Amino acid sequence: MKWLSQNYPQVVDLFLTHLALSVPAIVASLLIAVPLGWSAQHGRGLRGPVLVGVGLLYAIPSLPLFIIVPVLIGTPLRSSSTMIVVLTVYGVAVLVRSAADAFASVPAATLDAAAAVGHTRWSSFWRVELPLAGPVLLAGVRVITVSTVSLVSVGAVIGIQSLGTLFTDGFQRGIRFEVLTGIVLIVALAVLLDGLVVLAGRLLMPWTRRSAGIRGSRRRGGPGRRGDSGRVLAEPQLAGAAQPEGASR
Amino acid sequence: MIEFRSVRKEYADGTVAVGDLSLVVPERSTTVLLGSSGCGKTTLLRMVNRMVDPTSGTVLVDGRDVKEQDRVRLRRSIGYVLQAGGLMPHRSVLDNVATVPRLEGATRRAAHARAAELLEVVGLDPALGRRYPGQLSGGQQQRVGVARALGADPDVLLMDEPFGAVDPIVRADLQAELRRLQAELGKTVLFVTHDVDEALRLGDEVVVLRSGGVVAQQGTPAELVAAPADDFVADFLGLRSRQRQLSVREQDGRRLVVDADGRPVGVLEGSLEGSLEGSLEGSLEGSLEGSLEGSLEGEVPGA
Numbered sequence: 001m002k003w004l005s006q007n008y009p010q011v012v013d014l015f016l017t018h019l020a021l022s023v024p025a026i027v028a029s030l031l032i033a034v035p036l037g038w039s040a041q042h043g044r045g046l047r048g049p050v051l052v053g054v055g056l057l058y059a060i061p062s063l064p065l066f067i068i069v070p071v072l073i074g075t076p077l078r079s080s081s082t083m084i085v086v087l088t089v090y091g092v093a094v095l096v097r098s099a100a101d102a103f104a105s106v107p108a109a110t111l112d113a114a115a116a117v118g119h120t121r122w123s124s125f126w127r128v129e130l131p132l133a134g135p136v137l138l139a140g141v142r143v144i145t146v147s148t149v150s151l152v153s154v155g156a157v158i159g160i161q162s163l164g165t166l167f168t169d170g171f172q173r174g175i176r177f178e179v180l181t182g183i184v185l186i187v188a189l190a191v192l193l194d195g196l197v198v199l200a201g202r203l204l205m206p207w208t209r210r211s212a213g214i215r216g217s218r219r220r221g222g223p224g225r226r227g228d229s230g231r232v233l234a235e236p237q238l239a240g241a242a243q244p245e246g247a248s249r
Numbered sequence: 250m251i252e253f254r255s256v257r258k259e260y261a262d263g264t265v266a267v268g269d270l271s272l273v274v275p276e277r278s279t280t281v282l283l284g285s286s287g288c289g290k291t292t293l294l295r296m297v298n299r300m301v302d303p304t305s306g307t308v309l310v311d312g313r314d315v316k317e318q319d320r321v322r323l324r325r326s327i328g329y330v331l332q333a334g335g336l337m338p339h340r341s342v343l344d345n346v347a348t349v350p351r352l353e354g355a356t357r358r359a360a361h362a363r364a365a366e367l368l369e370v371v372g373l374d375p376a377l378g379r380r381y382p383g384q385l386s387g388g389q390q391q392r393v394g395v396a397r398a399l400g401a402d403p404d405v406l407l408m409d410e411p412f413g414a415v416d417p418i419v420r421a422d423l424q425a426e427l428r429r430l431q432a433e434l435g436k437t438v439l440f441v442t443h444d445v446d447e448a449l450r451l452g453d454e455v456v457v458l459r460s461g462g463v464v465a466q467q468g469t470p471a472e473l474v475a476a477p478a479d480d481f482v483a484d485f486l487g488l489r490s491r492q493r494q495l496s497v498r499e500q501d502g503r504r505l506v507v508d509a510d511g512r513p514v515g516v517l518e519g520s521l522e523g524s525l526e527g528s529l530e531g532s533l534e535g536s537l538e539g540s541l542e543g544s545l546e547g548e549v550p551g552a
């Protein structure tokens with residue numbers, strides 16, 4: 001406790017640094033994975049190569065990647081930009097598969113219908129395909145959100161500051177409370193960001209909140225998705241959906 | 250007006266869905282494509298809005314070859330009710346109906362106001378507009394599909410088994426509504442069904458297709474019932490079934506129309522000298538109404 005009261009400005013600083021490393025990497029992963037996942041799903045014969053390719057990325061151990069990235073793209077060693085690129089590589093590796101699955105989950109008949117009523121390819125992508133891929137994509141984003149937050153701490157080993165620094169420092173100096181603080185704050189940050197992602201999903205995909213939901217939408221989410229359907233069903237909006245059908249004539 | 254000129258469609262796997270078919274759908278009338286499953290009805294319909302390109306032949310809408318028109322523009326100018334509904338599950342009912350006006354740049358407010366009107370036109374409570382399609386019954390969804398097709402006030406309407414997913418009573422209801430609508434709006438309608446009664450009820454002109462997308466016979470419902478071109482048409486229309494072989498029998502001072510088994514299917518009103526058209530009322534099996542008119546009309550000239 002005494003340690004925390006003496007060091008809390010630094011802890012806050014590390015928390016914000018950790019956040020500033022995680023968020024850009026998560027956003028960048030999403031922006032890169034969506035087009036890759038889409039082309040894996042739609043390009044003839046691309047699915048195999050793309051998925052194998054990103055699978056290999058995931059196989060690269062993280063510490064060497066902190067060396068390889070600066071060599072390949074010239075970012076300074078031990079810099080936050082190197083960190084963000086490394087995190088993005090892992091994020092993409094996981095999220096491309098989710099994105100490909102997400103686009104695969106969009107019913108072909110719905111896309112056909114969108115074209116038939118006069119959507120252009122562009123408007124069909126933005127207004128139909130991407131939103132309908134949303135729930136599965138969101139599950140993927142939740143996974144990489146949590147994994148990115150925890151991966152940031154690894155950078156502390158090679159001297160990139162983050163909440164992970166509390167581990168390395170705490171171990172070296174034998175301050176158990178410092179290590180504990182690091183663990184608690186990393187978990188807290190992961191939970192916080194995950195909550196924000198879920199919230200954003202609800203705002204962007206209001207139809208998934210309704211009880212009747214969508215026929216044909218898949219319950220194909222990743223691990224983080226479990227339980228949220230239960231919560232969703234408990235919402236009071238249910239009442240509105242259960243109105244008698246007789247009102248239609 | 251829609252015109253098919255010697256169209257043929259052979260899919261990549263060699264299936265011939267439509268073989269050399271020519272057909273004119275006159276303006277402001279309803280033409281029904283009637284045929285059993287897999288005979289190429291949907292394929293024909295989708296040639297009109299270029300969802301399917303014919304292997305050979307041309308399709309003209311209002312005298313213009315659809316091949317020369319921009320697909321997207323063409324599709325927005327034609328109302329299309331898809332066989333399976335084809336509503337966007339993630340958009341509210343109102344948004345679904347407002348799709349084309351929105352794509353055409355109408356403001357959200359204007360498009361929604363128009364969409365609410367259209368819901369009323371197809372007999373839906375506008376309050377349903379806030380729901381998602383998944384929260385509607387099958388029949389309600391089909392009405393929404395019709396409302397969406399009317400969205401951009403198209404002259405041409407393609408309807409692919411629009412009432413397929415509902416029970417007979419709701420179906421009769423929807424058919425009646427479509428007739429009312431058509432009387433009001435006067436669209437050029439190409440309507441697909443495999444339901445004989447539906448075809449006879451709704452079509453100004455009925456085209457009976459045999460498998461492989463070949464026209465077996467074309468004519469008004471009365472013409473088809475009075476003079477089927479061949480056994481295929483007669484069988485398909487069920488003209489030899491005992492329910493379609495009708496005669497009139499006196500009962501308690503009223504003339505009953507009965508089938509070959511003596512089962513009553515309706516009451517004949519007015520005198521035989523007068524026009525018989527539309528004179529059947531309260532038929533026990535409402536769905537037979539159209540065919541009764543047809544067959545009786547066919548008999549009248551000789552009477």
Ligand SMILES: Nc1ncnc2c1ncn2[C@@H]1O[C@H](COP(=O)(O)OP(=O)(O)OP(=O)(O)O)[C@@H](O)[C@H]1O
Binds near residue numbers: 264265286289290332
């Ligand atoms: N994309 C396609 N590729 C290959 N064959 C197809 C394709 N679409 C349709 N067909 C075939 O073409 C034929 C006509 O199909 P179509 O969908 O036009 O039939 P339909 O008359 O609408 O049938 P239904 O009443 O069952 O809807 C069928 O034999 C069908 O299997």
Ligand SMILES: [Mg+2]
Binds near residue numbers: 409
């Ligand atoms: Mg069909």
